[in-house]
Amino acid sequence: MTPVGSLRGIAAMIGAMVMFITNDMxxxxxxxxxxxxxxxxxxxxxxxxxxxxxxxxxxxxxALPLVVRPRVMLRSGLDGxxxxxxxxxxxxxxxxxxxxxxxxxxxxxxxxxxxLLGEAVSLRRWGAIxxxxxxxxxxxxxxxxxxxxxxxxxxxxxxFGSLRDIxxxxxxxxxxGSVVALSTAICLCLASAAFSxxxxxxxxxxxPALYIFxxxxxxxxxxxxxxxxFRNTPVAVLSPFRYVLVPCALFYSYVIFxxxxxxxxxxxxxxxxxxxxxxxxxxxxxxxxxxRARTLAGASAASGAAGGPLPAAVPCPSPxx
Numbered sequence: 001m002t003p004v005g006s007l008r009g010i011a012a013m014i015g016a017m018v019m020f021i022t023n024d025m026x027x028x029x030x031x032x033x034x035x036x037x038x039x040x041x042x043x044x045x046x047x048x049x050x051x052x053x054x055x056x057x058x059x060x061x062x063a064l065p066l067v068v069r070p071r072v073m074l075r076s077g078l079d080g081x082x083x084x085x086x087x088x089x090x091x092x093x094x095x096x097x098x099x100x101x102x103x104x105x106x107x108x109x110x111x112x113x114x115x116l117l118g119e120a121v122s123l124r125r126w127g128a129i130x131x132x133x134x135x136x137x138x139x140x141x142x143x144x145x146x147x148x149x150x151x152x153x154x155x156x157x158x159x160f161g162s163l164r165d166i167x168x169x170x171x172x173x174x175x176x177g178s179v180v181a182l183s184t185a186i187c188l189c190l191a192s193a194a195f196s197x198x199x200x201x202x203x204x205x206x207x208p209a210l211y212i213f214x215x216x217x218x219x220x221x222x223x224x225x226x227x228x229x230f231r232n233t234p235v236a237v238l239s240p241f242r243y244v245l246v247p248c249a250l251f252y253s254y255v256i257f258x259x260x261x262x263x264x265x266x267x268x269x270x271x272x273x274x275x276x277x278x279x280x281x282x283x284x285x286x287x288x289x290x291x292r293a294r295t296l297a298g299a300s301a302a303s304g305a306a307g308g309p310l311p312a313a314v315p316c317p318s319p320x321x
Contacts, residue, residue: 009233010241012225017244019222021099025252026215028090030208036087037196039212042204044189046216047223051182054224060176067183071171075180076187078164079223082157083188084195089153094259096269099249100139101154103272106239107133108162113235116166124282128240128275135271138264168230177231181223246272 023043030039055061066072089098107129113119136155171180204212229238246269253259261269 006233006237009229009238012229013233013238013241014244016222016225016229017242018248019218019225021095021245021248021252023215023218023222024086024090024095024099024249025256026211026218027087028095029256030204030211030215031087031091033208034202034204035196035199036091037192037199038201038204040083040087040192041189041196042212043216043219044185044192046213047185047220048182048189050217050220051178051185051224054178054220055176055182058176058178060178063174063176063179064182066175067179067186069171069175071167072175072180072183073187075164075167075171076183078160078167079184080187080191082160082164084191085153085157085160089150089157092150093154094253094261095257096246096249096253096259096261097139097151097265098154099245100265100269100272101136101151102158102161103243103246104133104136104155105158105161105165106242108159109165109235109239112162112166113239117169117235119234125240128278128282130275131278132240132243132272132275135268135273135275138268138271165226165230165235168227169235171227171231173231177224177227180227181220184223185220240275243272243275243277 027039027043030043055064086098086102089101093101110121110125110129114121168180250261250269253261
């Protein structure tokens with residue numbers, strides 16, 4: 001993986017996180033007046049229209065039959081489970097609280113990437129992710145007297161989301177990211193429609209409808225960006241960038257819902273964001289060390305080809321961080 005490729009994957013991951021937290025905020029607003037199954041069905045239906053438009057606009061219509069590939073459908077099912085668990089939590093918890101607890105996902109994803117993908121994870125990266133997970137635990141406040149069982153839903157969503165991200169790496173490159181996202185939207189639409197059979201649908205007003213349409217667009221774009229990121233960058237590199245969700249969630253929670261986190265929320269969020277920033281810093285250091293190592297290797301090869309003496313070996317720190 002080249003530095004440019006990693007940076008593109010990281011940029012796509014950050015963009016996906018911004019789109020997903022915007023989607024969450026709009027869904028939470030919609031749930032104030034509409035049942036969950038109806039909101040998810042309409043949101044997913046609009047996302048399908050957006051993705052079909054993207055597929056035809058980019059000339060990828062020939063790849064539409066690939067939407068039913070087993071690997072693609074597996075990812076879609078896992079994404080559906082992630083969405084249902086998380087959206088159900090949004091109906092009861094502040095968006096900042098649900099998001100921070102969901103930040104256990106980087107730890108789970110990194111842990112699963114070791115046995116399932118064979119990726120190497122250094123102690124420093126494990127340390128950063130463990131601190132972030134500790135922050136999520138603080139936000140959950142697992143005191144028997146204050147603990148809310150609903151707080152386990154974002155944690156369950158994190159597990160499903162981690163498995164979804166791991167499964168993304170197994171999807172062949174011949175399947176465009178937009179087709180993978182379309183499969184996810186179709187799966188969610190069908191599951192939500194079945195779930196909504198036990199609900200009483202209500203005709204949405206103009207404002208809730210706009211919330212749902214905006215959510216559908218953000219969901220579609222976020223999925224395309226996330227598929228690109230996980231296909232082109234190691235999971236362990238991308239995992240810490242999920243923490244971008246936390247400051248965005250705090251912003252929406254305060255500005256849109258007027259929710260101010262308590263002391264535990266502030267402490268937990270500080271741990272989560274601090275761990276993410278440290279991981280970003282460590283990744284930047286690793287990139288610089290890799291660049292120096294490549295430069296030295298290139299100079300050594302050029303000197304050897306010219307017949308001159310090879311330079312003395314220069315100690316270089318391990319690129320693993």
